[in-house]
Amino acid sequence: MKIYQIKTKQKLPITVKQAWNFLSDPKNLSEITPDYMNFKILSGADKSIYPGQLIQYEVTPLFGITLKWVTEITHVIDKKYFVDEQRFGPYSLWHHKHFIKKIEGGVEMEDVVDYKIPFGIFGRIAHPLIVKKKLEQIFKYREEKLNQIFGKI
Numbered sequence: 001m002k003i004y005q006i007k008t009k010q011k012l013p014i015t016v017k018q019a020w021n022f023l024s025d026p027k028n029l030s031e032i033t034p035d036y037m038n039f040k041i042l043s044g045a046d047k048s049i050y051p052g053q054l055i056q057y058e059v060t061p062l063f064g065i066t067l068k069w070v071t072e073i074t075h076v077i078d079k080k081y082f083v084d085e086q087r088f089g090p091y092s093l094w095h096h097k098h099f100i101k102k103i104e105g106g107v108e109m110e111d112v113v114d115y116k117i118p119f120g121i122f123g124r125i126a127h128p129l130i131v132k133k134k135l136e137q138i139f140k141y142r143e144e145k146l147n148q149i150f151g152k153i
């Protein structure tokens with residue numbers, strides 16, 4: 001069993017409260033997701049995040065195939081971090097930690113995603129060719145979009 005990890009860090013010239021308010025509102029996810037993914041929240045995004053919250057999405061990550069994805073917010077420490085875990089969707093495992101830390105001139109946001117791809121050897125072959133590149137592309141888009149919204153340090 002191979003578990004992969006992607007980590008990103010970004011600095012923004014905003015307060016912890018501004019970062020938290022934006023990132024902890026599930027409705028903002030569509031704003032920082034590439035348009036080609038046709039990201040749509042189906043349910044569960046009517047409140048700010050809380051432990052036990054289930055959020056259902058539709059997403060079109062590859063080849064025009066629309067998938068349902070259900071995540072659960074499992075951990076929340078206000079204005080510090082939260083964790084979302086896939087309950088149903090394209091991965092065998094998806095565990096996404098979001099950290100917010102005050103730094104000089106703003107905040108540093110860190111994402112750590114541990115994930116496992118299904119389909120055994122075929123998934124391991126697809127990882128470097130498709131999946132890893134796609135995830136890096138998505139997180140790069142998020143970085144650029146957040147810089148547009150809030151500016152850069």
